[in-house]
Amino acid sequence: MTLEEESFAIPITSLLEIAVPRAIQRDAKLSEIFEGKIDYRGKLIPVVNLKKILKLPGAVGGSMIVTKCGKGVVALLVDSAKELLETREAPVPLPPGVINSSLGYYAGVLRNRDELVLLLNEDGLLP
């Protein structure tokens, strides 16, 4: 998936569906990382603006990735769902000194051709 032209990934085992966001029910009581809720297979699930979580600039993404995480099922808004990355390499841990280690947003770094892809820790994204 991409956010502001940079590549990110989530494990395929967490992916439930890739969709176009529609019929988002706004809820002013939710914090600013949430765009609202959608009906997913008969259940209301939160829609999260991933750019807000990662403090990235730019408009809210036009693709939606429905994923399982520690907090349940959530829909992540991203700029695009780019490709399925198949790799035999284990993710490389983020080098120390890059980010506050108490922030659990990343599970590591993957190589995809000439590009580094940040692997998100889907269980650490939501507060």
Add this chain to the structure above:
Amino acid sequence: MTNNYLLFRLGDRLFGISMEGALEILPWRKSRMVPLAYSYIEGLLDYRGTIYPVFQLALLLGLSRPGPIGFTAPDPMQPLKDRSIVLLREGDRRFGITVDSVVKMARLEHPDDQTSDIKGIQPHLILGRSFDEDQEIILLRFERLFHAG
């Protein structure tokens, strides 16, 4: 006692670090940005099978640079012709630092003047002052750079 130093510029100042940990000097290239990283992190660089964190040395040192009006924060994404990334190793940790230009390698006496009081620079990163052809060189404690944040 003399030691080999790599001399480089940041803004209008000349700095030196011990050659002991220097691995390679690369022309500056865009690093992989990491959202929510520390402010002095420029990004990650994949080079010859190793992923290096790249530090913006100017920010690590606490430097600000003269801009067109007064002082402005450095713009790390603004390419400078001679901007380079120096890859370093400290123990088992590898990292890169961005510098405006690499000047040369020089053999210098261990600094007699071990002042750490140099305006605008984090004192714990300063080894001392030295001179080369009448130019002041601020020698940095290479081994502390990685832990500076």
